[in-house]
Amino acid sequence: MNLSTLLIWFLRLLSTGLALYELVVGPLVNSVLADVSLPLLSDQVAGTKWFALIFAVTTWASSEKRFWALFFWYWPLVALWACVIAPGNNWWFPSEPLSRAGHQIDGLFYMILIIVAVTFIGTEFALGYALWKSAVRGKDDKVWFSHGSHRLEIVWTIVPAFILVFISMAQLDVVADIRVLNRFPDEVQSGPVAEVMARQFEWRIRYPKPGTELMTTPQPGDLYYVNELHIAATVPTMVNLRTQDVQHSFFVPRMRVKQDAVPGLIIPIWFDAEKAGEYELLCTELCGWGHYKMKARIIAETPQQVSEYLTGLQADQEEDGVADEE
């Protein structure tokens, strides 16, 4: 027997088996036998059983050619379905965007997502349809002898061109807000509240001595802490990002902030935490073996709490100083 026929048979049996198991045997056994609980894919990931059913039915109903045509329809379906159930399964953004820029970024993301999803569905299903048409064609049907169509080609150049120009135009403002220094919000024009100095493999935070401004070089009286940055919630904050050794990257997923720290540069970045609380801070630029463990947190709290924290820090540090001189 031909190997491809064998393959089709195998897939038919497999999908039927799976469908039977997911839809009939599994649930039946689980409900009848109290002390047995068969693991069901459908329990893990919603909708699996329906896919199994579709596969089973369609593989039986098709010849080899049709099967291949369907194959190119199945998988975009699965992909779409995976995306649809993703948010429900927590395979999506770690949280709502919790910063001003975050909202803009997410907005743009969803905008692109819609455009891309439509394109994806359109192209993938057109592809599958072209296959299907060929799979069901009669023996004597003529092949479409065509070297192309300029009109069509112009259409499918112009339309995406507009879409793409639109997409890039939509970004410009947001980029400017996030990155262009003189478009930084008014609240941060007074200067950075701290310096974040990345090094292998930790984040060193330097606050100016309370009541003074942050200088680019360390000043006596500056306050230091490692792997914890305290900022005031809800208001935009600016910090100076630096690195002492190799490149690192400052990534706060919940705020959608990311900026590399470049050796030799001071890069001011701003962000705002919409809610008080703890935010993970990670490093996302390969910086050596310990790259994955540059774990820190940003604590957003009320301004009073911040200044209390700083006072506490100052007290700790001075105490240490005294202890040193003894």
Add this chain to the structure above:
Amino acid sequence: MSDEHHDTHHVNYLTIFFVLCGCTALSVAFDLVDMPKAVTMVLVLAVACAKAMCVMMFFMHLKFEGNWKYVLLAPTTILAIGLPIALFPDIGSSYYINMAPQVGEWADEVAEYRDSRVEGEHTEGH
């Protein structure tokens, strides 16, 4: 074929050679004459381009080649000019504060040293 080409277009290579020598002398002269830095820069680079054109056109026979020369050289030239231009905003200048110590502290320190040397030479000289 190619050999015939050469015969029909006779070039007096010696003239080109003298032009090139003259240009080189010119560059050196520009260096010796006291001019604002930028002017020198523009002048010597212009001379360099002129020399390059001479070499390419006549020594490398580009003047007599077919249109393929444009196909080959136009993209190369564009890329060769474009690359430094594209690098400039990040490397030639910086959007952010460049903390190269050479720019701040070190420059000052060495300038001081320089000054002291110049003074020293003066006092020694007198």
Add this chain to the structure above:
Amino acid sequence: MATITPAVDSADHAHDHGHDHGHHEQTFIQKYVFSTDHKVIGIQFLITTILMLMVGGALALAVRWQLAFPWESMPIVGKLFGVFAGEGGQISPEFYTMLFTMHASVMIFLVIIPVLAGAFGNFLIPLQIGADDMAFPILNMLSYWFMWPAIACFGYSFVAGGATAGPANGWTSYPVLSDIASASPASGNAQTWWLFGLTLVGVSSMMGSVNYMTTIINMRAPGMTLFRMPLTIWSMFITAILQAFALPVLTAAGFMLVFDRLGLLLPTSIQSVFFVPAGLIVNNSAPTVGGGQPLLWQHLFWFYSHPAVYIMLLPAMGMVSDMLACTCRKPVFGYKPMVYSMAAIAGLGFIVWGHHMFTSGMNPALGMTFMTSTMMIALPSAIKVFNWIGTIWNGDIQFTGVFLNCAAFVALFIVGGLSGIFMAAVPVDIYFHDTYFIVAHFHYVLFGATLFGVFAAIQFWFPKMFGREMNDGVQKIHFVLTFIGMNGTFFPMHLLGIAGMPRRYADPYLHGYLEHLLPMNKLMTMSAILMGFSQFLLLGNFFYSMFYGRKVGRNPWNANGLEWSAPSPPGHGNFDVPPVCYRGPYEYSSPEAEALGQDFILQTDPPRRAATTEPATA
């Protein structure tokens, strides 16, 4: 290039300069090892890269192991790796970094680039344009043999620094990390050897590209005008141009980085400082001497490596176009737009490199410029995608392994390309940069598109290489398993990326908000193992068919190209009858062909006058 004359009977220029292949006896070594025959070299490249695919894949599986079972000893192979890792098969963080660095380096520099240009470029260019060999056969041989020092350097870099060491700076090798020895102590000389390997691969590709361009420009058979060239040739030509202009920049940058690391190799402590600023305190050692700028490397690297991603794609696009036309028995939809769009991709490919650096501290104005140009590159890609679908549309599809792999190429390239759109948008990329979204993107384009194209091409041109055909059923099973495994491995990466999982992390689960992604990673690893082991089908099929496959004639696929008019496999000098080209490469089902009672007509078939009236007896 200016002379596009269809003059068929004009003096056969190409052969004036062709090399005189005396048919003297050749030793085995001359014939199969240090051969100057483009076909042998192509096959050498092919087999080498298939083996390298196994190496790169094995490294990938080790990466996947760590992501699914962090810090657990690897079964079986763990013992093997234990020799290097020295920790009983447990992957250490340094080792993990080395794994993905070498995985990417092997896959990109020793698999994808050489398999496209080296293997198929070599094999197909002279055959498809009707030349007897490459313009510079010896250079061609050298270009293959420069691969081996490169492989040796890469290989040596695994062990150059002792246990657990290896080049561990990612395939992008960003300084300052890759520049200063104390920053990644385990890398030591390994990183330098890695750079040497990179340079040697570059040299090999350079030799190839000059050769391909010359051959394609100057050695076409009579009648093979530029717009009668198959798209494969066009794609190889454009790829060669990309390589010729972009690669030297990487080579130069590579030399700069090597010189920056010279202090490690030489006792003189001379070392340049192109990419190190002064005053960095790395790993508690003395402040660095410097004056350079790390961003310079990123620019130079991506100036090459972005065009390089198209070097890794265009030839596959060309070959897929050829194969789709043949398997659908239809002309390529919009041949010239296909050519122009490839040229546009190549041209635009030179001005978009900055999209890898949106978060790198690049000037925002530059970022916006790069964003716009990056978006624009989707246009020619769109033309290609739609034209492929147009090619399939209403065709008489032969559902062979070749076709399925080609269709998968199109289907998966769409996914990879569309995810590129997210990243091209600066604000969105600020979130996605260096997360698994990127990893998903490039595996879709590199594996999903290019490798599937290569799988198809292997099967399609296999008869021409060995005079035998591969088993189609096995190819289909290989296709299904690889396709499922591939999507199972890489599709979820999009979701991981959206969930904010950074790439190059030995243990992402250290971070609370990523803990729950472990089961998903396990599933992906299972899929990867499935995909990995199904490659044995390809391997087995390939080597089995080489010796025991069914013998076939000159033109088993009823295709049109010149190569199909040569014997299978072609002898030394390729064609028994010097080919003359009379028509375009895609005249499937044309009236002219139908008049002959067939649905194809070889480019070498002389036109028959009043074809309609003549009986189809040929």
Add this chain to the structure above:
Amino acid sequence: MGIPIPNSKLGMWLFLGTEIMFFTAFIGSYIVLRLGSPGWPTDPEDTHINVLFGGVNTFVLIVSSYLVVVAHEAMAKKDFKRARTYLTGTLLLAVLFLGIKAAEYKGKIDHDILPGHIAETSTQAISKVDREFEAVVRQRFAVYIDEGVIETEQPDDIVTLSLDVTALGEGDVERPDSMTADEFAVFQESAKVDTDLYREWINLRQHVIANVSLSEPALAAGYLESRAQLSEGEAMPELTIDEVQEWLNGLRAEEHQLSALVNANIFDPHPIVFGNIFASCYFIMTGFHAIHVIVGMILFIVVLKQGSALDEKWTDFVENSGLYWHFVDLVWIFLFPMLYII
């Protein structure tokens, strides 16, 4: 089909296209690095760049370029003898070019204008002198151990070693049996010099560590004493580079017994801001250019090796080598103003 030029020439032109990009990367990087580094060293006193060298070399290359082109012309006219003469001339000029280049490099090496070696601040310059001095001392001391004059368990412990050397100079060390008295006497003599050398260095080292002017007492006790005598707000004068230079000049003076040693091994402390990146660019550009010159020379040697067997089969080869050589010239045409003049 194709364009009406031979494959080899087409290939050469394409190759030159890639070469252009190769040098573009270097030259482009140089331009932007330089623009991005305010205070790039241009003073010939710092860079030891000599316009004369560059100018002469430009001239040399132009002449050689001219000779290549007339050599090709001669080849085309089948006057192979003349072609050989011209090519020999080219080859000799290439050698001359490299000779001048070597002289230039030597100047750089003599002043230690090497990437990674250059001090960019006075402090770095002083500690560079200190390091170089230390290297000399260690090197000298190592000889005694190697020759078996001094036996020690810890060859790295320079302080104890110095005591041994001093003892040797003062005649307190016994002659090893394997050595004749004359030989031993030579070592005793040099031990005196080395003791002196060591003293000079350790003196400097102590000043460097304390960052105190050379005019102040150095040895720990004296130093602490005079520090104790400082009144409020006063500080010890700092060690300056001028002082170090002066001190070095003293040692360099001909009558000084250390002058040979110091002259040969210690460079003038001379801070150059951005000197290292300058040297990096300079050497990588001229170095790769020189490599190209060598490759060109190999091409010419291949032709010249044909001797009288040179015939029209080589015309294409000469033309292509010529193209390559013009390209090498072309690169230099740009390097010259960029490196030497601007």
